[in-house]
Amino acid sequence: xxxxxxxxxxxxxxxxxxxxxxxxxxxxxxxAEPCLFLDEPVSRDGLRRLVRTRQTALSSxxxxxxxxxxxxxxxxLALVANLLAAWRIGAQAALLDHRLTPFETDxxxxxxxxxxxxxxxxxxxxxxxxxxxxxxxxxxTRPGRPARTSHAVVQLSSGSxxxxxxxxxxxxxxxxxxxxxxxxxxxxxxGQRIVSLASxxxxxxxVGGLLHCLHAGVRLAIPRRLTADGILATVAAxxxxxxxxxxxxxxxxxxxxxxxxxxxxxxxMTTGGELVRAQVxxxxxxxYGIRLGSMYGMTEVGVIATDLFGTHRPELTPAxxxxxxxxDGELLIATGQSPYLDHGPTGATGPARWDDGWLHTRDGxxxxxxxxxxxxxxxxxxxxxxxxxxxxxxxVEHTLAALPExxxxxVVFGTSIEAYVVLREAGGTTAxxxxxxxxxxxxxxxxxxxxLVDRLPRTATEKLVRDRTALRDAGQL
Amino acid sequence: MLAGFGDRTPEEVPEGIDSMELAWLVHQIEQRYxxxxxDATLARMTTVSGAVDVLAALGPLTGPGQ
Numbered sequence: 146x147x148x149x150x151x152x153x154x155x156x157x158x159x160x161x162x163x164x165x166x167x168x169x170x171x172x173x174x175x176x177a178e179p180c181l182f183l184d185e186p187v188s189r190d191g192l193r194r195l196v197r198t199r200q201t202a203l204s205s206x207x208x209x210x211x212x213x214x215x216x217x218x219x220x221x222l223a224l225v226a227n228l229l230a231a232w233r234i235g236a237q238a239a240l241l242d243h244r245l246t247p248f249e250t251d252x253x254x255x256x257x258x259x260x261x262x263x264x265x266x267x268x269x270x271x272x273x274x275x276x277x278x279x280x281x282x283x284x285x286t287r288p289g290r291p292a293r294t295s296h297a298v299v300q301l302s303s304g305s306x307x308x309x310x311x312x313x314x315x316x317x318x319x320x321x322x323x324x325x326x327x328x329x330x331x332x333x334x335x336g337q338r339i340v341s342l343a344s345x346x347x348x349x350x351x352v353g354g355l356l357h358c359l360h361a362g363v364r365l366a367i368p369r370r371l372t373a374d375g376i377l378a379t380v381a382a383x384x385x386x387x388x389x390x391x392x393x394x395x396x397x398x399x400x401x402x403x404x405x406x407x408x409x410x411x412x413x414m415t416t417g418g419e420l421v422r423a424q425v426x427x428x429x430x431x432x433y434g435i436r437l438g439s440m441y442g443m444t445e446v447g448v449i450a451t452d453l454f455g456t457h458r459p460e461l462t463p464a465x466x467x468x469x470x471x472x473d474g475e476l477l478i479a480t481g482q483s484p485y486l487d488h489g490p491t492g493a494t495g496p497a498r499w500d501d502g503w504l505h506t507r508d509g510x511x512x513x514x515x516x517x518x519x520x521x522x523x524x525x526x527x528x529x530x531x532x533x534x535x536x537x538x539x540x541v542e543h544t545l546a547a548l549p550e551x552x553x554x555x556v557v558f559g560t561s562i563e564a565y566v567v568l569r570e571a572g573g574t575t576a577x578x579x580x581x582x583x584x585x586x587x588x589x590x591x592x593x594x595x596x597l598v599d600r601l602p603r604t605a606t607e608k609l610v611r612d613r614t615a616l617r618d619a620g621q622l
Numbered sequence: 623m624l625a626g627f628g629d630r631t632p633e634e635v636p637e638g639i640d641s642m643e644l645a646w647l648v649h650q651i652e653q654r655y656x657x658x659x660x661d662a663t664l665a666r667m668t669t670v671s672g673a674v675d676v677l678a679a680l681g682p683l684t685g686p687g688q
Contacts, residue, residue: 272665273644370658372648394642401649532641561640579638593636 162295164210164235166316170323171229171359172196180359182366182383183222183277192229195222199230199282206284208261210235213292215259217250219243219269220345220367221280225355227263228298232316236261237292239299240346242534243269244587253301256311260289271588276342276367276375294486300348302444302535309540310498311486312444319352321466322447326357328465331413331438331453333388335362338410340379342371342391343533348444349417354390371395373402380411387411392418392533393425396437400428415440415453418533420521426458441521445484445504450519460518469512469519470503476510476519477503529558531589538562541592544585548578553601555609555616556592564592565616567601623650623677624670637670647673655680 172193179186187195208214214231216238218224231238239257241250243265254262266281296313326332333339339358343350345367358365366387368379376399380387387410389395396416399405411433417440430437438453441461449469450461463469468479483499498505509522527538538556545554545564552567566578575595582591598619602610610616624639625632627646639647647667652658659676667673 270661270665271668272661273648274641372645372652374652374658394645397642398645398649401646561636589641593638593640 162235164233167233195226196229199226206261206286208236211291212236213259214261215239217241217264218280219278221278223280223282242346248585258289274371276371300444312484313486322352323360325464333363338364338385338387340366340389342395352447380408389414393421394532419530460520471512474509476506476508480504534589536590548581557613561593563594565596565598
C-alpha cells in the first residue's frame with residue numbers, strides 16, 4: 146500500500162504539550178463579548194477567569210505540563226473550564242462520558258492511569274438528557290502516569306473486541322480541524338450563533354460546537370432541556386443567525402412539533418453522527434423551511450466530509466485538506482500518524498486500523514472519481530448508533546458472555562439492541578442478567594430485549610449465526 | 623402512547639424505556655398536558671410501569687392534545 150503522508154508516527158511520542166495554543170486559538174477575543182450561553186451568558190473575560198481558577202486548582206492537585214488528567218464530568222461550564230485549564234497547563238486530558246457506569250469508568254481509569262481525576266460531586270440522575278448540567282468538581286490525585294504521548298485530548302470509543310479503543314488527538318490536529326471548519330462554506334462565522342445539542346464530550350459537540358465557536362467568534366448556546374420546546378426556546382432567545390448542531394435523534398425530536406413557532410433567526414441545522422433517513426430529512430425541511438446539512442466525521446479525525454446545504458445528498462464533499470479513497474469498499478483517510486494509544490490487540494487498534502498513513506474508517510463507501518465526493522454506505526463492522534452515541538455490539542456481547550451464569554450470547558440490532566442468551570443452568574432470569582448489565586454497561590449500550598434460548602443457531606463450522614430470523618426461530622425458553 | 627412511537631403493538635413495547643422513547647413521552651406529555659415535569663418526576667419514567675404511575679398522578683388531560 147502506498148504511503149499517504151511522510152510524517153513519522155513517532156511524532157506523537159512523549160513531547161510535552163505546548164499550552165500556548167489555548168490562548169492563541171481559543172481564548173483570544175474581545176473581553177466583554179459573550180461567547181457561551183448556558184442559561185446565562187459567559188463573557189470571554191468571564192471564561193478566562195474561570196479557566197485561570199481551575200488551572201490553579203488543577204496545579205494545586207499536582208497537574209503539570211506533560212501530566213495527565215481524566216475529566217469525568219457531564220457537559221457543563223465546569224467541563225469547559227477544566228478542559229481548557231488542563232490544556233493551558235500543558236496536560237493531556239481524557240474525556241470520559243458521564244453516562245458510563247462506575248464499573249466502566251473504573252476500568253477506563255485503570256487503562257488510562259491519569260494522575261488527576263476531576264469528577265462531579267453529585268452524579269447526574271436518570272431521566273431525559275440535558276444539554277448541560279450544573280457540576281461541582283471534586284479533584285482527586287492518583288498514583289497515575291504522566292502523559293505517554295503528546296496528544297492533548299484522549300477519548301474512548303466502544304471497542305470492536307470488547308474494551309474501548311483509546312483515541313488521541315494532538316493540539317495540532319485539533320487546530321487543523323478548526324482550520325477545516327473555517328474553510329467549509331456554510332459553517333457559522335463570527336457574529337452568528339450555534340445552538341448545540343451535541344454533547345461536548347464527543348467530537349461533534351466538542352470541536353464542531355465548543356472549540357469552533359471559541360475559535361471563530363461564534364456564539365455558542367446550549368439548551369438546558371433537550372426537548373423540542375427547550376431547543377426552540379433557546380433559538381428564540383437570541384437574535385443572531387442561528388444554526389442548530391445535533392444528531393438525527395434531535396432532528397426526529399424537532400420533527401414531532403406539529404406547528405413550530407416562526408423563528409426567522411433559525412437559518413439551518415447540521416447533523417452528524419449517522420446517516421439521516423430521506424423521509425426524516427424531507428419532513429424536517431418541510432416543517433421548518435430551513436437548510437438541513439449533513440456532516441460525516443469520526444472521533445479519530447473530526448469532520449471528514451460535509452454537505453451543509455443538502456445539495457448533493459446523499460453525497461458529501463471532503464473537508465479541505467483531507468484525502469479520502471475507497472479500497473475494497475472501505476473508506477480510508479490519509480492521516481500522518483495513528484490516533485490510537487492502545488497497547489492492546491493490534492488486530493483491533495493497531496496496523497489493521499491504521500496502516501502506512503491511512504486510517505481505516507470501517508465505514509463502507511465510495512469516492513466519485515469525477516467530483517471527488519464521497520458516499521457513505523454504512524458500517525462494515527458491528528458498530529451501531531444509539532441516539533448518536535456509538536455502540537459496538539461486540540462490546541455488549543463480550544460483557545454479556547462474561548457474566549457467570551451466561552453460557553453464550555449473541556447481540557443484534559434491529560430497531561434496538563437485542564440479546565439472545567443461553568444460560569449455564571436452568572433457573573436464571575432476565576432480571577438477574579439485566580441487573581448485572583446495569584452495573585457493567587452504560588444505559589445506552591444495554592440490550593432493550595433479552596431473549597433466553599436453549600441454544601444459539603450455528604453454522605456447519607460452529608460459528609454463531611447473527612441472522613435475526615434464525616435467532617428468533619432458536620428455541621425460546 | 624409508547625406503542626404509537628415506532629408503530630408497534632402495545633405487546634411489542636419493552637418494559638424498559640430508552641432515551642428516544644423517553645424524549646417522545648416528555649414531548650407528548652408537554653403537548654397534551656401543557657406542562658413541564660421536573661427532573662425528579664421524569665427520572666421515575668425509566669420503565670413502562672413508572673411512566674404509568676407518573677401519568678396516573680397527572681390526572682385528566684387539560685391540554686390541546688386531548
